[in-house]
Amino acid sequence: MRRLLGAALLAICAGLRPGGAQAEKLIISLSSDVVEIRSNFTGAQVALFGSIVPEEGRAARANYDIVATTRGPRGVVTVFEKQKFGPFWLNGERRTLDDVPSFIAIVSNRALDAIAPPEARRAEQVGLESLVAGPAGSDKDAPLFRTALIRLRGDHQLFQENPAGVRFLSPTLFQTGIPVAGTAPLGRYDVDVKVFADGALVARGDASFRVEKVGAEQWLSQTALTYGLGYGVALSLVALFVGWLASLVFRRE
Amino acid sequence: MQIYLPIAELPVDVFFIMMMGMAVGFISGMFGVGGGFLLTPLLIFVGIPPAVAVATQAPQIVATSMTGAISYWRKRAVDFRLGLVLLAGGLTGTFLGVGFFNWMRRLGHLDTVISLSYLTLLGTVGLLVLVESLRAIWAARKGLARPVRRGGRHAWYEGLPFKMRFPRSGLYISIIPVLFVSFLIGFAGAVLGIGGGFILVPVLIYIFRVRTAVVVGTSLFQILLTMIAATVMHSASSHTVDIFLALLLMGGSVFGAQFGAIAGAAIKAEHFRFLLGLLVLIVAVRFGVDLVSQPKEMFSASATEVRR
Numbered sequence: 001m002r003r004l005l006g007a008a009l010l011a012i013c014a015g016l017r018p019g020g021a022q023a024e025k026l027i028i029s030l031s032s033d034v035v036e037i038r039s040n041f042t043g044a045q046v047a048l049f050g051s052i053v054p055e056e057g058r059a060a061r062a063n064y065d066i067v068a069t070t071r072g073p074r075g076v077v078t079v080f081e082k083q084k085f086g087p088f089w090l091n092g093e094r095r096t097l098d099d100v101p102s103f104i105a106i107v108s109n110r111a112l113d114a115i116a117p118p119e120a121r122r123a124e125q126v127g128l129e130s131l132v133a134g135p136a137g138s139d140k141d142a143p144l145f146r147t148a149l150i151r152l153r154g155d156h157q158l159f160q161e162n163p164a165g166v167r168f169l170s171p172t173l174f175q176t177g178i179p180v181a182g183t184a185p186l187g188r189y190d191v192d193v194k195v196f197a198d199g200a201l202v203a204r205g206d207a208s209f210r211v212e213k214v215g216a217e218q219w220l221s222q223t224a225l226t227y228g229l230g231y232g233v234a235l236s237l238v239a240l241f242v243g244w245l246a247s248l249v250f251r252r253e
Numbered sequence: 254m255q256i257y258l259p260i261a262e263l264p265v266d267v268f269f270i271m272m273m274g275m276a277v278g279f280i281s282g283m284f285g286v287g288g289g290f291l292l293t294p295l296l297i298f299v300g301i302p303p304a305v306a307v308a309t310q311a312p313q314i315v316a317t318s319m320t321g322a323i324s325y326w327r328k329r330a331v332d333f334r335l336g337l338v339l340l341a342g343g344l345t346g347t348f349l350g351v352g353f354f355n356w357m358r359r360l361g362h363l364d365t366v367i368s369l370s371y372l373t374l375l376g377t378v379g380l381l382v383l384v385e386s387l388r389a390i391w392a393a394r395k396g397l398a399r400p401v402r403r404g405g406r407h408a409w410y411e412g413l414p415f416k417m418r419f420p421r422s423g424l425y426i427s428i429i430p431v432l433f434v435s436f437l438i439g440f441a442g443a444v445l446g447i448g449g450g451f452i453l454v455p456v457l458i459y460i461f462r463v464r465t466a467v468v469v470g471t472s473l474f475q476i477l478l479t480m481i482a483a484t485v486m487h488s489a490s491s492h493t494v495d496i497f498l499a500l501l502l503m504g505g506s507v508f509g510a511q512f513g514a515i516a517g518a519a520i521k522a523e524h525f526r527f528l529l530g531l532l533v534l535i536v537a538v539r540f541g542v543d544l545v546s547q548p549k550e551m552f553s554a555s556a557t558e559v560r561r
Contacts, residue, residue: 039497041257042264079554088544090365091553102556148552182257182264183300185556213259220259225492232488235496236481239312239503243319246507250320 025053026205028193035180035189035211043182046209052172052195065108065115065196066166067126070178072103072158072211073187079135079145079152095135095145102185103158104131107165107176116199124194124201128159157181186211260495261305269299270498271505278317278509283517284469284529286450287314287476288506290375290536293367293445301498303367304358307445308487308494309502311480316503317510318450318477324514325470332421332467335431336474339453342432343479346439351486354444358491364553370445372540374452379534382455386526393523422463422471431461435475443483450476451533455526465522 031047048068054060077100083092108115112127122130134146153159158181166176178191188210195203213221224231255264273295281288289310296306325331357363413427434456438449453472457463463471488494517525 037257039257039259040255042255075556077554077556079552082548082551082553088369089546089548090369090544091362100556145552149554152550152552152554182255183262186262217257217259220496224260224488224494224496228489228492229485231496232485232494235312235488235494235499236315236484239315239484239499240319240481242500242503242507243316244323246316246511247320247323250511 023055023058024195024197024203025055026193026195026203027051027053028191028205028207030178030191030207030209033207033209035209036214037186037212037217038215039217041182041217043184044180045177046180048176048178048191048193048207050174050176050193050205052174052203054172060172061197062171063197064168064171064174064202065110066174066176066193067106067108067112067115067196068166068176068178068191068193069126069131070103070105070189070191071101071131072185072189074099074101076100077149079149081145081148093141095142097133097135097146097149100132100149102187103181103189104128104153104160105178105180106161107178108161108163109166109168109174111163112161115196116201120196120199120201126194128154128161156183158183180211184211186213256497256501258301258305258495258497260309260493261301261498263300265299265301265498265501267501270501273299274313274502274505275509276505277502278506279513279516280509280532281314281317281450281506282321282510282513284451284454284513284525284532286454286472286529287318287447287480288450289314289442289447290371290445290451290533292502293447294371294536294540296498301495302493303363304354304491304493305495305498307354307367308483308491309498310447311483311487312494312496312499313502313506314480315477315484317506318473318480320507320510321514322470322473322477325473328470330467330470331474332419332463332471333474334417335419335422335424335463335467336471336478338417338428338431339435339471339475340478342435343439343442343449343475344482346436346441347443347479347483347486348439350440350443351483351490353440355491357444367445368540368544370441372537372544374441374445375533375537376541378452378455379530379532379537381459382526382530383534384530385459386523386530389523390527419463422461422467424461424463426461434460439479442479443486449479451529454529458526 028048028050035044035046052064077097079095079097080091081093082089112121116126121127125131128150132146132150135142150159166174168174188208191207193205194201254267256267257264277288277292280291293306293310297303357366413429415428416425417428418425438452442449450472454468457468457472484494
């Protein structure tokens, strides 16, 4: 309840930002603000609930569209293109893309191009294409590298679009799930929900959650990082023990 | 059943990884090699980041070679003296290899370096071993006398200074070439995630002409020590050794290795070398085909830094 209130407050503040001629307000809430990675983690779904509150004294419209965009921690990515060197295909041309989200999930209630016209989608950063900036310094091959990155990440479920992921429970109440893949990078994920009506943005709200290792996973990776030497020595001893044990087991037979 | 790997940061199937460990362990036990040259590419193929695959090989090889070394030690088929000299070279090589590995990883050339080195190294070794063993098999079939090793006839490198006696191996040679070769193997081991047994075994047989009975045991002993060092060094510098992955692989491979050792004892020496050569060559060809055929996906991406 407290979280819901917090989200509501946040959403209201967002609605009050100057310059927003938005007639509606959006209240959103996530099912949890931490995705915990334990040893049985294979991916998770973060549920998102949202409620559209029409302006006081006005009736709700019947045709709201929802686009919920989730972005994982950003980073620098190098994209290589294989080229032929003599008989070998090796990494040749490369482009560095700055500030690329390591994870993008876009869920909406219908196809993005049906929700808003291209200019509005670009302006409001709707769709994978508009979220991944091209390589610095535009040359004619640059877009190739960007499309390749989107395709590669898509193959690993790290970039995904689901145009049928948002379900309306009532004309103003909706629900959706944000799919966090098992291979999703750790860190802070920002969720940005936009409400469109007749192709124009009418409200928005944001929230965030973290993907973190907990328990043994957290302890092991922290130990590996902080006490690398000790970790290596301990693991070697374990390996020697396993080898010795196996030789004992088989000696008896 | 899936388990999330804390360092590789992705979930894998427990039984699949253990089966992989077992299959590789079988080959490892059969030929007295670490089996890393098979397992590393397999792990990369299943999606484990190359850096983690290479580094995690080390503890897994420690476990399998420990089992093997114990059984050879019981048969008194380990030349500890030669093993320690090999280790001295191997450690230096491993130390520099881990440094080179981290450097290449930062530059983004690691994949290329790994593929190309696999191709050249495995291709050369596989081909040499294969040709020699075919000759031996051919000679045996024709009933020809195999060239006998004559005392007093030595290659030039055996006569270099710092000569040392290795009674168990039946050697009296300079330690310079021994150190040099083990240095190269330690270096390759750290960079490629291999114990280097598939290089060391033929080197001990053909170049140093170590008594065949002690070759596999000595090789396992040296691999064991080098890989302990590699585990510690990779853990301390690149932090890419995944304990869960290592344990799963070990669990499978120590058992596979036992069956492999039984199978290995049942075949003739020249057939043994023929099979080893063939195996190494097949892996090399696999890498070669990948490198020369037009790739389906022309692009690859690597995240160089992530802000959390």
